[in-house]
Amino acid sequence: MRVALFIPCFIDQLFPKVGIAMVTVLRRLKVDVYYPREQTCCGQPAFNTGYWPEARELAARYCEIFADVDAIVCPSGSCTAMVRNFYPELLGKASLTTAHTYEFTEFLVKKLGVTDVGAKFPARVTYHDSCHALRELRLKDEPRQLLRNVQGLELVEMDQAETCCGFGGTFSVKFPMISYAMDEVKVTSIQKTGAQYVVSGDSSCLMQIDGYLRRQNLPIQTISLAEVLAST
Amino acid sequence: MTTSAFEQFTHDATAKTADLRHRAVIQKNIASYDAAVARGKSRFADWQNARSHAAAVKWETINHLDRYLEQFEANVLANGGHVFWAETAEDARAHVLQLARRHGVQKVVKSKSMTTEEIHLNDALEAAGIHAVETDLGEYICQIRGEPPYHIVTPVMHLTKADIAQTFQEKLGTPPTDSAEELAMIARARLRREFMTADMGITGANFAIADTGMIAITENEGNARLSFSLPRVHVAIVGIEKLIPRFEDLALFWPLLSTSGTGQAITAYSSLIGGPRQEHEVDGPREFHVILLDNGRTRLLADAEQRDALHCIRCGACLNTCPIYKNIGGHAYNTTYQGPIGSVITPHLRDAQEWSHLAYASSLCGSCTDVCPVRIDLHHHLLHNRRNAIEHKFDNLIQRFLFRAWLWTMQSPVRYAIAAKLGNFALRRGFAQAFLKPWTAKREFPMPPKQSFRDYWRQHGTGA
Numbered sequence: 001m002r003v004a005l006f007i008p009c010f011i012d013q014l015f016p017k018v019g020i021a022m023v024t025v026l027r028r029l030k031v032d033v034y035y036p037r038e039q040t041c042c043g044q045p046a047f048n049t050g051y052w053p054e055a056r057e058l059a060a061r062y063c064e065i066f067a068d069v070d071a072i073v074c075p076s077g078s079c080t081a082m083v084r085n086f087y088p089e090l091l092g093k094a095s096l097t098t099a100h101t102y103e104f105t106e107f108l109v110k111k112l113g114v115t116d117v118g119a120k121f122p123a124r125v126t127y128h129d130s131c132h133a134l135r136e137l138r139l140k141d142e143p144r145q146l147l148r149n150v151q152g153l154e155l156v157e158m159d160q161a162e163t164c165c166g167f168g169g170t171f172s173v174k175f176p177m178i179s180y181a182m183d184e185v186k187v188t189s190i191q192k193t194g195a196q197y198v199v200s201g202d203s204s205c206l207m208q209i210d211g212y213l214r215r216q217n218l219p220i221q222t223i224s225l226a227e228v229l230a231s232t
Numbered sequence: 233m234t235t236s237a238f239e240q241f242t243h244d245a246t247a248k249t250a251d252l253r254h255r256a257v258i259q260k261n262i263a264s265y266d267a268a269v270a271r272g273k274s275r276f277a278d279w280q281n282a283r284s285h286a287a288a289v290k291w292e293t294i295n296h297l298d299r300y301l302e303q304f305e306a307n308v309l310a311n312g313g314h315v316f317w318a319e320t321a322e323d324a325r326a327h328v329l330q331l332a333r334r335h336g337v338q339k340v341v342k343s344k345s346m347t348t349e350e351i352h353l354n355d356a357l358e359a360a361g362i363h364a365v366e367t368d369l370g371e372y373i374c375q376i377r378g379e380p381p382y383h384i385v386t387p388v389m390h391l392t393k394a395d396i397a398q399t400f401q402e403k404l405g406t407p408p409t410d411s412a413e414e415l416a417m418i419a420r421a422r423l424r425r426e427f428m429t430a431d432m433g434i435t436g437a438n439f440a441i442a443d444t445g446m447i448a449i450t451e452n453e454g455n456a457r458l459s460f461s462l463p464r465v466h467v468a469i470v471g472i473e474k475l476i477p478r479f480e481d482l483a484l485f486w487p488l489l490s491t492s493g494t495g496q497a498i499t500a501y502s503s504l505i506g507g508p509r510q511e512h513e514v515d516g517p518r519e520f521h522v523i524l525l526d527n528g529r530t531r532l533l534a535d536a537e538q539r540d541a542l543h544c545i546r547c548g549a550c551l552n553t554c555p556i557y558k559n560i561g562g563h564a565y566n567t568t569y570q571g572p573i574g575s576v577i578t579p580h581l582r583d584a585q586e587w588s589h590l591a592y593a594s595s596l597c598g599s600c601t602d603v604c605p606v607r608i609d610l611h612h613h614l615l616h617n618r619r620n621a622i623e624h625k626f627d628n629l630i631q632r633f634l635f636r637a638w639l640w641t642m643q644s645p646v647r648y649a650i651a652a653k654l655g656n657f658a659l660r661r662g663f664a665q666a667f668l669k670p671w672t673a674k675r676e677f678p679m680p681p682k683q684s685f686r687d688y689w690r691q692h693g694t695g696a
Contacts, residue, residue, distance in 0.1 A: 007685045009642075013652050014678055016685035035689045040648040046635050048596065048615065050622035054639040061643065135598035164555045168595025175242075175593050176670035181249040181559040182595070183675070185259075211675025 003033045004066055006074040006083075006101065009041040015203045021230035022075045022104050025117050029108075033073070038065045044082040048169050052090060059087045063097045071111060072101040075226050077133025077202050080106075085136050103133060104226060105201055109142040115149055121231045122152030125223075126195040128186070128209065129162050130202035143201055143225055150228060160189035167208035183212045190220060201225045237566060238589040244564035245593070254390060258561055261389050262552050268495025269549070275497055276487075286488050287607035290543035293442075293475050297533060297542075300442040300475045301524065307445025311507030313520040321351035321527050328353060328434070328467060329360050331521060335465050337362055337431040341423075343449070343456035344368035345436030346384050346546060347469045347525055350568040350581075353434070364434075365426045367455035369419050376403040382562035384569060385493050385548035390561055423455065433459035433517065437470040438489060438545070440522070444479050444506065447522065450489055452500040460505060466517040468505070471525050473542040485545065492547035492605040528581035538613050541576050543606040550600035550610055556593060565590070572600035576613045579620075588626045591617035649686065656680050 003026065007019040026033050043058030062083065066072050074080045080103040088094040108114045127147060133139045147155050166172065166182025186209060190198050200206050203224055210222040248254055273279045293300055305315045318324035340357060342348060342364055357364040366375040370387035374380065377399055381387035393412055400406045406418050435456055437447035447468050449456045460466040476485060490496040509516035532542055551557045551571030562570040567578045575590035591614045600610040641647045658664035659680050665672050
């Protein structure tokens with residue numbers, strides 16, 4: 001099986017380590033991956049702001065670039081949801097390309113049937129569900145199954161695991177006061193767990209949480225699920 | 233200069249998110265709601281299936297609303313009631329005033345009704361010299377405070393017991409107390425007098441039943457029952473979406489509404505009104521009037537994509553789960569219907585441009601859609617409202633240009649790479665953070681690494 005990597009633009013630019021970690025894990029599992037260099041952005045910022053014709057151009061572009069592959073793997077629930085759930089509405093049709101785009105943990109657990117990737121990460125962590133992974137892709141157990149099999153890792157649930165962190169793309173810029181209040185609720189819930197790390201499958205949520213933690217000098221680290229799984 | 237709805241929203245949301253006490257009160261009140269609803273849902277053999285069934289019943293009703301409304305009307309008339317079709321809020325208000333004049337009404341008792349809030353009925357009654365008394369405890373507190381309801385189900389969710397005691401002390405001159413029972417008794421004693429002397433009772437309806445011509449009212453205080461049975465005339469103001477086809481549909485909709493609304497298996501009082509007092513009956517109103525209110529609902533009905541928003545049974549579950557609502561509260565919306573459902577329907581019911589900001593005041597987290605008992609696709613409708621806003625050019629030229637430029641960049645990997653290098657340089661030198669000010673004002677923006685993923689792949693990747 002030849003697997004194409006879909007590395008969302010903000011992962012490419014701000015968090016390349018997340019993409020690299022995903023590649024590390026996939027190669028460890030002997031998955032043959034390649035990276036189509038033509039890819040840029042899935043179009044979600046335009047789509048979510050209401051600019052559907054602009055988003056449609058990029059959706060069509062994605063479907064051309066990733067045509068005829070067995071599977072496409074993406075280290076973001078948000079961008080995966082854009083492709084799999086919203087491209088069909090945007091383009092007026094579903095395709096094998098949209099259907100075969102998987103979020104990373106989903107690909108591991110559902111497609112490969114792997115829940116133990118041989119990782120080691122001795123720390124107390126809590127998991128933040130990204131809204132898109134949880135409610136668009138319905139991924140709740142998959143990331144947790146993977147985390148439970150990480151050697152040395154102690155998973156503690158926060159009471160607000162399913163509550164939005166308040167990022168929401170342009171929402172966080174258009175309504176910063178609401179976004180910040182939501183960030184505050186999230187971080188308070190994280191703090192109560194006594195976790196050293198907050199882990200998530202979506203780096204945009206982690207950026208929102210990390211930005212708050214660092215400004216407040218709070219001793220909690222954020223780390224992507226891919227990086228935890230890549231650790232040995 | 234008048235303040236736009238958007239400016240008012242921004243102003244109020246800023247004030248409310250900064251008010252930590254307010255946020256603590258509402259989050260505490262919603263947490264106790266959450267616990268009750270979780271218990272309530274566990275009483276259903278299959279909650280998800282109940283939702284699906286309710287959605288199917290509502291889908292059938294809304295997609296054949298013309299037929300069900302006429303059936304309902306025919307049955308109300310056959311039962312000896314009257315039906316008035318109000319196309320606008322003005323039509324509905326005028327009809328109520330006309331009825332009040334015809335019957336020489338001086339005092340109206342009202343039970344909780346969001347449709348009467350929607351048409352600003354109390355103001356119209358007061359202007360005509362008719363005293364209108366809210367008899368639901370929460371609404372009564374709102375009325376004496378001079379505030380609109382904070383929540384469609386629990387109008388004073390933002391208040392603590394102490395706040396209410398203080399309100400009573402200030403507005404009614406009653407002695408201070410910290411007993412909820414005493415507070416309820418103060419209101420009860422006053423309201424009993426109003427019930428006994430009112431000439432007209434005005435209610436809403438939770439459901440209008442097509443095959444019997446009845447309306448169903450759900451409540452917990454018995455005030456609605458007194459409002460429609462003691463006065464001479466009963467007027468029910470009913471949104472046209474409140475129809476359900478069959479009497480037996482209540483077997484599902486009553487518990488569905490009370491479970492989603494308050495976590496109760498069924499509310500303390502569930503009333504069915506089938507018409508005015510009959511000859512052999514000893515009580516009940518002499519006249520029963522139903523006002524079927526459109527007020528923009530048919531615009532929503534004409535929109536096949538968002539028609540399911542008319543499934544709403546006004547349970548309030550989407551408000552209670554919404555992280556926006558939990559942080560800004562109900563008043564900041566400045567709409568009759570707050571929270572996700574309000575943000576979806578208000579642009580349709582009122583001015584689409586004036587209220588277009590509501591669709592953007594959401595992180596699109598989707599929690600509302602997950603809890604909706606009639607499966608309204610709420611957060612996707614917010615996306616649709618955003619698309620509609622851009623199609624109607626409610627955006628500004630700068631934003632439109634930026635998205636065109638952004639698209640041009642993203643259509644070419646070369647242009648994307650160049651733009652990314654420039655952005656990377658600006659961020660690493662600390663120039664770009666100022667452009668991200670709303671976000672970076674209270675957070676640290678991540679420092680981008682020198683090497684992007686595509687650069688990494690060029691060195692370490694294999695394959696295409």
